[in-house]
Amino acid sequence: MCRWLAYSGSxxxxxxxxxxxxxxxxxxxxxxxMGVETTNGDGFGMGWYTEDRHVPSIYRDIGPAWSNRNLRELAAAVSSGLFCAHIRASTGTPVQQTNCHPFRYRQWLWMHNGLINGYASVRRDLLLAVDPELFSGIEGTTDSELMFFLALSLGLEEDPPGAVERMVGLVERTARCHRIEYPVQMTIALSNGECLWAFRYSTERQSRSLFHSLDVQCLRDLHPDHELIQQASADARLVVSEPLGDLLEAWQEVPESSYTVVRRGGNEIRTFTPQSA
Structure with missing residues (x-):
């Protein structure tokens, strides 16, 4: 599987x-x-928004993140109020740049941890469900990117949560036709540069880990000597595959079959229910 984080704030x-x-x-x-694999070295990527550019920038590479000097230089030079980062552990598709996250379409960024079980069996049917006008935008071979383009085909730009629910419903219906019992395992980060959505769901109801950070002022009161917390802006929010440190009280688990909506100044949790397309 993979690990990822998304940040929104100053x-x-x-x-x-x-x-x-x-x-x-x-x-x-x-x-x-907390991941299935201890090591996530099959590529990495970052995507970030800036005030002077509507379309997000992305940087992706196929090597491991821990040894990439260009990644370190870039991370030290770039500032952003909304960005995503992902480290990949392949579930079988090739290690190539077009298979690294995040994926981008216009102003949208998409990251995924998980898989479609039985992907080889359902891939053709799912590819045929992509809007023909969007199809040429698919560059790689992952189930993650295909899920993104299915969601785009099902109304992502008008209704992001509803489109993801319809996408999952389509994948589950298609998988049932191929007698695949538990097809979907996912945590997903999605952003349009103004809002951040993070989803946690699996058909089996045993989803991979996902956490969001708590209110910064509460954390400041709890940890007055913690430098990183004291420096964080009041509107800062993080959504992560696993906590970034040992201050476990700084994090709250995103519940099973739900998603969080992060806007400047706060976030809320809502129920996630797959829908018929």
Missing amino acids: PVRLEDVVYKPDHSLIDQSLRAR
């Missing part, structure tokens, strides 16, 4: 979140604690 240098915490995403690329 602009910070990417390295402050991606590199500096005790159990940062870079540390997780070597020593993940």
